[in-house]
Amino acid sequence: MSEEIILDVKDLRTSFFVDDFEVKAVDGVSFKLPKGKTIGIVGESGSGKSITALSILRLLEKPGKIVGGEINFKGNDLTKASEQEIRSIRGNEISMIFQEPMTSLNPVYTVGQQIRETLKVHQGLGKEQGMEKGVELLKLVGIPSPQERIKQYPHELSGGMRQRVMIAMALACNPELLIADEPTTALDVTIQAQILELINELQEELGMSVIMITHDMGVVAETCDYVAVMYGGKVVEYADVKTIFKDPKHPYTVGLLNSIPRHDIDVDELEPIRGSVPSPKNMPNGCRFAPRCPFATDLCMEELPDLGDVSDENLVRCWIYSERWDGDPEVKEHGPKRTT
């Protein structure tokens, strides 16, 4: 690839230390994000996708800690950056928006005061300049009558409007990388469509790179260029977005796609994945997915596979594609089946 890589995460490990016990929330995550592109990190609850995002911005709170790996942002390893350096990167070069805009906005300050604070801290703008820029930002994110809205408190705005305000604040310093952690999960679909369209437009306009963290494969399909599927703290499959949907290789990715009830086609019977996500305190020794995988063999139960090339497009962490695997020859040849 000749594209410029803006973010290169290598073997990131983040653990929580509770009662002398290490919970490996993120356990060796690697991915690359080319400039101006969007990578989706998908997974179900407990897969470690949000912790990955928080680790990149070093926003983890105790007892969480990055215990290994590198986060190379434009050539700098963020895991080694000092607190001061990381503060100058946060907000300026990398911004984040969260799922619940009500809890990320301060209820006792007006929208304008909060945007101005961001601009003051990061760009040293004074009150008047801050106000002017604030109105401009609210206009950019499509808030009608921004002059009035900027004087309002968060509770006076609807959920969609609040999320727009969050995006406006995140964009205040023209970041090069935007991390969106489930930005539309709390919103209604018609509002979700507005916000996703807004993020796409702004990305094109401003040339931002985006990390989209979501559990919704529909959102992934419509916004991402590349996809990393996470399970049990690990990336189990990485590919470009078309390949993930057209030719997924990992049994978990396939299972996830087979479980989605579609609004656009009729599916007689959904094919769910049996069992439930393992507790991070009690991770299987072998492949994290083995206990739920319909194709698991003894090898899968005992040894953890590496994330390796399976085709030109997919990186997959699965034994099926290795010579050592001795399960169902049909599966070995064609891979797990899509039913939808």
Next chain:
Amino acid sequence: MAQKELLKVNNLKQYFPIKGGFLGRTVNHVKAVDDVTFNIYEGETVSVVGESGCGKSTTGRAILRLDDPTDGTIEFNGEDLLSLNKKEMRKRRKDIQVIFQDPYASLNPRQTVFQILAEAMEIQDVVPKDKRRERAIELLETVGLNAEQVDRFPHEFSGGQRQRIGIARALAVEPKLIICDEAVSALDVSVQAQVLNLLKKLQREFNLTFLFIAHDLGVVRHISDRVIVMYLGKVVEIADKKSLFDNPQHPYTKALLSAIPTPDPEAKKERIVLQGDVPSPINPPTGCRFHTRCPFATEMCKTDTPELRNLDNMAEGHQASCHHIEKIFSGDLVSKY
């Protein structure tokens, strides 16, 4: 086949008063549900969809009489539920059960699974005391849990398993109608699929009728026979599943369907992105409530309230409440954006 009407909701209205002012008088009303009429046949699944604040959950609560409706009638099995007193209604809830969204909040953390299930059996007196344990185990197995788990507490289960306990509790009293209020929304997709399949299996086995309240149209397409679309307290469209998804007529339904992200990056589709937010139900727009966001709205829509109508281009039983169905269908009226 002549189907039996199990539930008939007529002109249901649910207004919540807003108290305020100096003497705490009622200053206004939230018109959460405003003149809703529909019916459910025995053994079918009817879904109510819509965005937050459209009144879908309030409709479900009114049927259970968890809130007392302002006006209208609710007939269940030929009997008017609204004429029953508290005691009689409590008995009637044996036939109408509910499964809520949050399996963490709807189970008592201090009770074991057995106690949770036995309490339901005791209140409705459906199983004699000495048979309750046996029945609880049977119920657990029906919903895909193990007999050994009967003495455990809710916190020992995962989210999907807790939702199964909620389902077992609803089944404990052998209901006819189960209202599922966002019953699978809190679950991860892989687990959500398990619960959806379970609900379908139980419906076949016990001839259950479901009123499914949901916002996820993928889930709705999968589980429903008929679908009701609500917007700001009103029914805007009602149809069998196939007609609704393949031939939607109301501009709101069309926008709602087009707004859902499709899990297929190569799917080509035209997206209708609605402008603005849902207006407040306190002073809902006059005329058609959707006119403030509708790409086809005309002057008439601001003043005249549309009725549900069936036209030639729609299947039998398919109704939509829009003044301009014909003109939009023929292309005489075009979208403003």
